[in-house]
Amino acid sequence: MTFLSVxxxxxxxxxVRTGLTLVGIxxxxxxxxxxxxxxxxxxxxxxAGMKSRGTDIVVNSMGTTLTPKPxxxxxxxxxxxxxxxxxxxxxxxxxxxxxxxxxxxxxxxEWGGFSWSNLKLIEGRMPKDAMERVVVLGxxxxxxxxxxxxxxxxxxxxxxxxVGIFDGGALVENGSVVLSxxxxxxxxxxxxxxxxxxxxxxxxxxxxxxxxxxxxxxxRIPEARANIAGEHIRNSQGYRIIRAMSWGTSSxxxxxxxxxxxxxxxxxxxxRKQEISVLLAIGWKxxxxxxxxxxxxxxxxxxxxxxxxxFGIVGVELLKSTPAMRGLLEPDLSPGLVALAVVIAVIVxxxxxxxxxxxxxxxxxxxxxxx
Amino acid sequence: MKQEPAGEGxxxxxxxxxxxxxxxxxxDEGRVQALRGVNFRILPGEFITIVGQSGSGKSTLLxxxxxxxSATAGSLLYRGKELSRLPDLSAYRAHDIGFIFQxxxxxxxxxxxxxxxxxxxxxxxxxxxxxxxxxSLLKAVGLGERVNHLPSKLSGGExxxxxxxxxxxxxxSVLLADEPTGNLDxxxxxxxxxxxxxxxxxxxVTLVLVTHDPNVARSASRALQIRDGHVVYxxxxxxxxxxxxx
Numbered sequence: 090m091t092f093l094s095v096x097x098x099x100x101x102x103x104x105v106r107t108g109l110t111l112v113g114i115x116x117x118x119x120x121x122x123x124x125x126x127x128x129x130x131x132x133x134x135x136x137a138g139m140k141s142r143g144t145d146i147v148v149n150s151m152g153t154t155l156t157p158k159p160x161x162x163x164x165x166x167x168x169x170x171x172x173x174x175x176x177x178x179x180x181x182x183x184x185x186x187x188x189x190x191x192x193x194x195x196x197x198x199e200w201g202g203f204s205w206s207n208l209k210l211i212e213g214r215m216p217k218d219a220m221e222r223v224v225v226l227g228x229x230x231x232x233x234x235x236x237x238x239x240x241x242x243x244x245x246x247x248x249x250x251x252v253g254i255f256d257g258g259a260l261v262e263n264g265s266v267v268l269s270x271x272x273x274x275x276x277x278x279x280x281x282x283x284x285x286x287x288x289x290x291x292x293x294x295x296x297x298x299x300x301x302x303x304x305x306x307x308x309r310i311p312e313a314r315a316n317i318a319g320e321h322i323r324n325s326q327g328y329r330i331i332r333a334m335s336w337g338t339s340s341x342x343x344x345x346x347x348x349x350x351x352x353x354x355x356x357x358x359x360x361r362k363q364e365i366s367v368l369l370a371i372g373w374k375x376x377x378x379x380x381x382x383x384x385x386x387x388x389x390x391x392x393x394x395x396x397x398x399x400f401g402i403v404g405v406e407l408l409k410s411t412p413a414m415r416g417l418l419e420p421d422l423s424p425g426l427v428a429l430a431v432v433i434a435v436i437v438x439x440x441x442x443x444x445x446x447x448x449x450x451x452x453x454x455x456x457x458x459x460x
Numbered sequence: 461m462k463q464e465p466a467g468e469g470x471x472x473x474x475x476x477x478x479x480x481x482x483x484x485x486x487x488d489e490g491r492v493q494a495l496r497g498v499n500f501r502i503l504p505g506e507f508i509t510i511v512g513q514s515g516s517g518k519s520t521l522l523x524x525x526x527x528x529x530s531a532t533a534g535s536l537l538y539r540g541k542e543l544s545r546l547p548d549l550s551a552y553r554a555h556d557i558g559f560i561f562q563x564x565x566x567x568x569x570x571x572x573x574x575x576x577x578x579x580x581x582x583x584x585x586x587x588x589x590x591x592x593x594x595x596s597l598l599k600a601v602g603l604g605e606r607v608n609h610l611p612s613k614l615s616g617g618e619x620x621x622x623x624x625x626x627x628x629x630x631x632x633s634v635l636l637a638d639e640p641t642g643n644l645d646x647x648x649x650x651x652x653x654x655x656x657x658x659x660x661x662x663x664x665v666t667l668v669l670v671t672h673d674p675n676v677a678r679s680a681s682r683a684l685q686i687r688d689g690h691v692v693y694x695x696x697x698x699x700x701x702x703x704x705x706x
Contacts, residue, residue, distance in 0.1 A: 090574045091587055102569045367565040370528055371579045371626065372554020454553070455528040457565060458519055458638055 096384040099357065106353055111393045113349035114434060117342035118397025121430045122422065123405045124335035129421035132328060136319035137419075138261030139287075142204045144178075146288035146299065148306055150313040151328070156184055157284040160312035165286050167309040173294045173302050178202030180285040181273055187266065188243055190233055194265040195244065197273030204287050208267065213238040213253035219269045225253035227263035234266075242266065247276045260419045288315070343437055346393065350441035354386045358449045365449050366456035375450045382446035383439055390438015394431040401430070475540055476501040477634060477666045478525060483534035485520050485689075494520040496689035497534065504633070507660050507667040509677040511700060512686035518670045519638060521686065525668060526559055526636050527552055554582040558627030558665075560656075562639035564619040566611040572598060572622045573607040579629040597625040601655060617648030624655060628663075635659070637669040641676055653679055674700070 100107045139147060148168075149157035162179050169177075179199040187193040198204045200219035208215070208225065216223045224244075226236055231254045234242065241248040249268065257263050274280045288306070290299060299317060306315035358365070365378055405420045478501065485495040494517045502508055512518040523529040524536055527549045536543045538552070546552050553559070566575045576594035585593065598607050601621040611619050620640060627635055637656065641649035657679055660667040669680065677683050678697045685693035685700050693700055 090570075090577050090591065092581060094574075095570075095578075095581075098569050363565070364567060367561070367567075368578070369550070370526065370553060370559050370561075372550055372582045372630065373579075374550040374582065377581065453529070454526075455523050457528065457559070457561060458523060 092381075093384070096381060096388060099361075099381065099385050100388060103357075106356070107389065110349050110353040110389055111396060114343075114346035114390060114393030114437065115397035115400055117339065117344075117346035117437070118394050118430050118434045119400035119404060120342035121339040121433060122398055122401025122426065123408070123420075124339050125332075126401065126405055126420040126422045126426055127408075128328070128332045128335040129423075129426065130419050131331060132319075133421050134259070134261045134419050137259035138257070139318035141207045141257055141259040141262050142178075142287060143207060143289055144204070144287040144318045145290045145294075146303055146306070146315050147318050148286035148288060148310060148313050148315045149284055156182055157313075159279060159282040159284045160310070162281055162283045164310045164312060165283075168286075168288075168306050171302060171305055171309075173290045173298050174288060175291045176203050176289040178204040178287040178289075179270060179283040180204055180287055181270060181279070181283050182285055183273075183277075185244065188234060193230060193234070194261060195273065196262075196265045196267050197270040198267065200269045200271065202287070203289055205267075207262065208255040208257050211254050211256055213251070215253055216269055219271045220275075221269075222247070222249045222272065223252040224249050224266050224268040225255055226251055227257050227265045227267070228254055229260070229263040230266055233264070244268075244273075245276050286310075286313070343433065346434075347437050347441045350386055350389055350393075350438055351444060353389070354382060354442050354445035355448065357385070358382065358445045361449075362452055363456055363459070365452050366454050369452065369454035370457035378452075379446040379450050382449050383442045386442025386445070387435055387439040390434045390436070390441070391431065393438065394434025397434060398427050398430050402427075475504070476537070477504050477506075477539060478502040478543075478668075479535075479537040479540075481535040481537075483521075483524065483536055484532045485517075485524060485529070486532045493689050495524075495531075495686075498686070498689070498691050500684055500691060500694060502666060502668065504666055505660075505664050506682060507657070507680045508669070508682045508684060509680040509697060510668065510670045510684045510686060511672060511677045513672065516686045517689045518686050522636055522638050522668070522670050525634075526557055550582070554579060555630045556632055557634045557636055558629070558632040560620070560623050560627045560635065560637040560640045562642040564611070564616075564623045564643070566619055566622055566626075568611055571608050571610055572603060572614065572618075572625075575611070575622055576625045576629055579626060583630050593629065594625070597628050598622070600628075601625045615648070616644050617651055620644060620648070620652050621655060624652070624659070628659070632665065634666045634668065637667070639670055639672070641671070641673065649673075649676070 150160060151157050165177055165179055168174060179202065181197045183195045184192050185195045211228060215225060224242060236242055236251050238251055238254065240251050242251055274282065290302065303315040303317065368378060402422055405422060409420060480498050480500050483495055483498040486493050498521065510518045510521055524531055527543055530544050567578065573594050576597055577590045580590040580593065595607060598604060601624055603618060603621055606614060606618060614622065640656065641652050644652060653676055656667060659665060671677055677700060680697055683693065683695065683697040683700050684691055
């Protein structure tokens with residue numbers, strides 16, 4: 090018999106209570122996995138989309154919303170000729186309700202700009218010119234919207250025709266409705282406005298040169314801010330709010346788990362007062378009693394963490410497959426996040442056991458002779 | 461009978477296992493005086509019973525001997541050293557003494573074999589050595605066939621024998637037993653007492669046994685009678701009067 094078997098036996102003596110506590114902590118950990126995984130996925134999905142378009146620097150003004158704020162398209166002219174700047178492409182990205190989908194990415198790109206080049210046609214064709222009243226759909230968007238070549242699609246009050254279905258090499262791209270920028274500006278009445286400038290730098294540009302270019306662009310376009318692709322999401326206020334809310338909600342769920350474990354361990358200590366006193370009377374050190382309680386609570390945390398990770402992954406997979414979320418983001422359920430969630434669970438478990446362990450260490454061996 | 465320090469006149473040259481000098485224990489800020497200046501010596505290998513009515517202070521005395529509690533005043537020496545000043549009281553409880561309780565106090569979710577191994581977590585024995593020793597001790601107390609039974613599946617007498625095996629786990633030189641037959645029927649009580657007597661003789665352990673049972677008290681070589689916190693008798697068990705003043 091090992092010390093660990095003493096610990097396991099301590100938890101196993103009240104299986105229902107242990108099980109319920111485990112469910113409590115696992116819900117907190119599932120929230121961490123699901124919410125943080127989705128918010129991180131938001132970042133990685135958009136970063137992958139940028140990489141797929143071959144964008145090195147993104148110029149936009151991320152406010153508190155998920156899409157950037159519009160600014161004059163003419164702003165782009167102010168950065169022409171900057172060192173290491175190879176090409177630019179004006180873009181407007183909106184999240185719009187399209188037919189049966191409550192939130193679809195609509196990506197309007199400057200006609201002839203480099204941001205069209207990553208779209209590999211699977212079926213159909215590309216628009217013939219900037220004002221042809223047609224759209225092309227990413228393969229996931231076509232699936233979610235139930236559209237095929239020749240169908241019309243309602244965007245605001247217009248009904249352009251679907252002429253092509255493409256693979257954009259990233260989930261965000263594949264979940265998008267893509268059309269030419271002038272057409273969307275006409276549909277939405279936002280002529281002369283864009284909300285993103287995709288910037289491509291010359292080959293061999295160093296990180297320091299890119300940073301300097303970002304600084305110069307930001308200086309010349311004060312309405313927006315230039316960021317290295319990927320960082321623009323991380324630096325956006327909207328994403329920060331999402332991330333903070335994810336951690337905030339997860340923390341609350343974890344707090345409930347902490348209280349659950351603490352309550353269970355306190356009840357354990359109270360129920361086992363005499364048993365603990367007997368252990369002290371037969372020579373166990375107080376530190377061993379403390380260790381026993383901390384190991385029990387830590388083990389509860391570990392098991393809760395493992396179950397919570399499974400709950401979280403299953404939950405996210407279910408959510409991902411819902412029409413509202415399909416094609417919008419790829420949750421980041423990396424081994425790193427899973428490991429982080431389990432480590433959080435163990436820390437939570439151990440910390441929850443600190444007070445009960447302290448209480449157990451205050452028990453007197455003389456209680457062993459009572460009763 | 462006037463109290464005289466125990467052990468005096470027996471073998472004063474031998475180092476006492478325990479020596480109490482004016483030992484006092486108070487509870488409730490002095491409102492309850494459980495021990496009121498107790499003096500005695502217990503020599504190595506002695507079998508001594510502490511007898512007295514309920515509330516006389518005998519269990520308090522056992523608690524002090526077992527370092528489960530500390531005295532309010534006076535001195536209690538263990539092998540010449542002040543017990544309360546030993547550097548590690550849990551090590552004393554783990555290795556120097558073995559405790560046997562009236563209510564057995566076995567851990568209910570552990571088998572007999574596992575219960576006996578519990579104190580050995582404070583020794584340097586490996587898991588296999590713990591198991592081997594526990595098995596050997598259970599065989600020694602006649603429970604070789606019941607090692608994998610939970611306490612709930614054992615009779616009262618068997619439980620107390622498991623508890624006795626547990627008390628011997630770390631090979632202590634002193635056994636402290638608190639009413640070890642108090643929860644047993646007469647047959648099991650007799651068997652338990654025989655076992656304790658046998659262990660005392662074979663292993664040369666010092667056995668201090670608290671009881672209010674005259675039959676149990678008579679099996680010891682010496683008795684210490686406590687009344688109202690005082691030692692009122694210290695001598696052969698035959699001299700004790702259980703009905704009144706000795």
